[in-house]
Amino acid sequence: MGVGVTLLYKTSKVPNFAHASFVTLGGYVNFSLVSAFGWNPYLGLPVAFVLVGGESLLLFFLVLEPLRKKKASVAFLMIATLAWHIAILGFLGAYADSLETLLRITTRNVILSRFDFTFAGLPGVFFVSVTVTVGAAVALYFIIEHTNIGIALRACMENQNLAASIGINTTRMLAIAWFLAAGLAGVAGALLPLWTLLNTSSGDTLIAAMFCVSILGGLESLYGAFAGGLILAFAQIVGTTILAKTVGTWISPYEPVMPLILMALVLMTNPKGIGGMKVWRRFK
Amino acid sequence: MFEASLLNSGYGKLHILNDVSMTCETGDLVVVLGPNGSGKTTLLNSIFGFADVFSGTIRFDGEDLSRLASHQISSRGVGYTMQISNIFSALTVEENLTISAAMAHVPDPKKNVSNALEIFPRLKGFLGRKAETLSGGERQMLAMSITLVKSPKLMLLDEPTGGLSPLLTTKIIETVGQINRDLGVSVILVEQNVRKALQVAKKAYLLVSGKIIFEGTPSELLGKEDLLKLYLGAMRV
Numbered sequence: 001m002g003v004g005v006t007l008l009y010k011t012s013k014v015p016n017f018a019h020a021s022f023v024t025l026g027g028y029v030n031f032s033l034v035s036a037f038g039w040n041p042y043l044g045l046p047v048a049f050v051l052v053g054g055e056s057l058l059l060f061f062l063v064l065e066p067l068r069k070k071k072a073s074v075a076f077l078m079i080a081t082l083a084w085h086i087a088i089l090g091f092l093g094a095y096a097d098s099l100e101t102l103l104r105i106t107t108r109n110v111i112l113s114r115f116d117f118t119f120a121g122l123p124g125v126f127f128v129s130v131t132v133t134v135g136a137a138v139a140l141y142f143i144i145e146h147t148n149i150g151i152a153l154r155a156c157m158e159n160q161n162l163a164a165s166i167g168i169n170t171t172r173m174l175a176i177a178w179f180l181a182a183g184l185a186g187v188a189g190a191l192l193p194l195w196t197l198l199n200t201s202s203g204d205t206l207i208a209a210m211f212c213v214s215i216l217g218g219l220e221s222l223y224g225a226f227a228g229g230l231i232l233a234f235a236q237i238v239g240t241t242i243l244a245k246t247v248g249t250w251i252s253p254y255e256p257v258m259p260l261i262l263m264a265l266v267l268m269t270n271p272k273g274i275g276g277m278k279v280w281r282r283f284k
Numbered sequence: 285m286f287e288a289s290l291l292n293s294g295y296g297k298l299h300i301l302n303d304v305s306m307t308c309e310t311g312d313l314v315v316v317l318g319p320n321g322s323g324k325t326t327l328l329n330s331i332f333g334f335a336d337v338f339s340g341t342i343r344f345d346g347e348d349l350s351r352l353a354s355h356q357i358s359s360r361g362v363g364y365t366m367q368i369s370n371i372f373s374a375l376t377v378e379e380n381l382t383i384s385a386a387m388a389h390v391p392d393p394k395k396n397v398s399n400a401l402e403i404f405p406r407l408k409g410f411l412g413r414k415a416e417t418l419s420g421g422e423r424q425m426l427a428m429s430i431t432l433v434k435s436p437k438l439m440l441l442d443e444p445t446g447g448l449s450p451l452l453t454t455k456i457i458e459t460v461g462q463i464n465r466d467l468g469v470s471v472i473l474v475e476q477n478v479r480k481a482l483q484v485a486k487k488a489y490l491l492v493s494g495k496i497i498f499e500g501t502p503s504e505l506l507g508k509e510d511l512l513k514l515y516l517g518a519m520r521v
Binding site: 071148151152154155157158159161162163164165166167168169170171 | 296332333334353354355358359363364366369370371372373374375379382383384386387388430431434
């Protein structure tokens with residue numbers, strides 16, 4: 001999710017607040033397929049990728065691209081993504097109500113863990129989410145570094161005028177970036193109800209984590225964002241466990257505050273994040 | 285053939301070019317001169333769709349370019365080497381060249397890349413290096429090569445010698461002449477080094493405060509002492 005935020009910031013220069021709704025939509029796509037058609041929850045992942053990617057194209061072509069052509073400021077574009085997010089939240093609320101009426105099922109605070117498999121005593125989502133994350137990282141690396149589309153995307157990230165001057169259709173490249181970033185958020189959202197409760201504001205609770213990962217990575221470094229994701233996960237899980245053992249279990253419910261603390265620490269001490277560090281640049 | 289007619293353009297509400305008309309016949313090398321702030325870069329930006337065209341026409345091979353997006357103008361055989369930010373510094377030299385050739389959909393991109401490297405052999409040793417590590421002259425060579433690998437019919441060059449040493453300036457201007465002469469590429473060159481540019485040009489325009497005040501051959505311009513002193517005095521005549 002954080003990598004998607006970084007990808008969109010790097011290509012479109014927009015901090016995308018609609019990313020939270022991409023996650024929630026992905027969750028409801030999977031929930032609908034499981035509830036209405038009895039699908040295996042993992043079969044819904046590619047569907048979520050395509051549908052949420054498609055939704056982001058609507059946002060891009062109907063809202064952001066016309067505004068960009070009118071030379072709207074970054075702040076204006078950011079507010080537009082926030083407005084889209086609120087609209088999608090409204091849509092999801094209405095959709096959840098309709099689904100509840102139609103199928104006579106609960107559509108808020110639902111979990112799909114009973115449809116999951118177990119392996120070595122652990123839920124399947126544990127293995128699948130790790131595999132999907134590693135797979136997405138490898139696929140993204142391959143696309144970005146070794147294909148013409150990836151090089152064209154990197155060219156657009158650096159200088160859109162120059163990219164256009166060599167014949168790159170920058171609008172198409174930005175659309176690809178939006179599709180990829182939103183698709184990945186959709187897949188993450190589709191995995192969400194296998195692990196935790198899904199409701200129409202599930203994505204909102206993760207928005208701080210998404211921006212924390214992106215800021216930790218340096219906001220403009222894709223690989224930095226991957227590293228940021230690992231650091232945040234480590235801090236949230238291991239950090240909270242250690243804290244619970246040392247200061248008491250009362251600290252555990254405050255786990256969601258961890259991204260905000262990390263974000264504040266990074267902004268105060270190293271605003272360029274991991275991607276801006278000398279060691280990282282040398283490694284690159 | 286390229287023709288701009290009664291072109292009025294600028295950026296947003298800022299009106300910079302006023303009724304500019306110019307032509308560049310196939311195979312010609314046209315130089316556009318003028319003092320700083322006269323609108324030379326805006327002229328090239330207008331041709332390539334980076335500036336707002338308020339009125340007038342820009343035609344290349346009979347097609348109106350002012351209705352096309354920049355990437356479409358590029359696909360019509362027009363290449364633009366900008367004055368600054370003209371290379372992808374985060375990409376390697378090779379990636380800079382291959383992506384440009386790939387986007388041009390030329391029959392044999394690798395051949396185009398090797399042809400460009402024959403014109404700028406110095407780049408051969410830096411193919412795997414990030415473009416940000418190149419020197420000023422090498423960057424300029426790479427910038428021109430990025431345009432060359434597309435096999436353009438018309439090249440727009442915005443001060444390719446800006447900030448370079450006199451030796452490199454001579455080399456770059458000679459190479460521009462060579463590209464025009466040997467490859468048959470039409471060139472519109474915006475340049476500050478007046479005398480060197482006029483040596484390779486077939487036609488010259490003098491742009492002052494957004495208006496063309498002279499059009500003619502280089503020798504005719506060199507004969508206009510008053511114009512040279514008044515408008516190009518501060519430049520390297």
